[in-house]
Amino acid sequence: MEKNNFIAVEYQLYSIDENGKHLREKTDEGRTFSFISGMGYTLEEFEKQIVPLNEGAEFSFQLTPEQAYGEIEKERILTLDRSIFQINGHFDSEHIYEGADVPMQNEDGMRLNGHVLKITDENVIMDFNHPLAGETLEYKGKVIENREATTAEIQGFLAMLSPCSCDDEGCDHDHCGGHCGCGHCH
Numbered sequence: 001m002e003k004n005n006f007i008a009v010e011y012q013l014y015s016i017d018e019n020g021k022h023l024r025e026k027t028d029e030g031r032t033f034s035f036i037s038g039m040g041y042t043l044e045e046f047e048k049q050i051v052p053l054n055e056g057a058e059f060s061f062q063l064t065p066e067q068a069y070g071e072i073e074k075e076r077i078l079t080l081d082r083s084i085f086q087i088n089g090h091f092d093s094e095h096i097y098e099g100a101d102v103p104m105q106n107e108d109g110m111r112l113n114g115h116v117l118k119i120t121d122e123n124v125i126m127d128f129n130h131p132l133a134g135e136t137l138e139y140k141g142k143v144i145e146n147r148e149a150t151t152a153e154i155q156g157f158l159a160m161l162s163p164c165s166c167d168d169e170g171c172d173h174d175h176c177g178g179h180c181g182c183g184h185c186h
Contacts, residue, residue, distance in 0.1 A: 003038030006149040011141030053143045060140045069130040076128040
């Protein structure tokens, strides 16, 4: 597989189940999904399908759950103490409700999103599986651009993927292009 190609695509993503196909996301008119190949930013199987295609090529392919986001893992569905979600002694019902997607952080500082499944008087049951886990996916679209990435594009992409290493709460993160993933960027 070619590494360091700048690739831009327009696409529609469908999930497929016993009830048919369901549109899950799509690129907006005139706005592409862009990435640099070989950097682990996209699903490996997605990249394998897209990288060999030339500019202007149309594509349509399916990925099994194993090729995409894996099966649903029961151990990623957790029962958390309701007190974790308190602000000033009160449960944060504005942000924590059934069906909400909540950004969280584990004890190792890793950021992850949880989906609130149920709230009881004592607990909040959350699913930390990827939202598309367990689903067969179908991608349909067109390659808008596929060329060797420039050094500046590679450096910019690496900066976007790298967490900011500074501990300065007042940092404006200009050195990371405002995309360091630390939660302070705008």
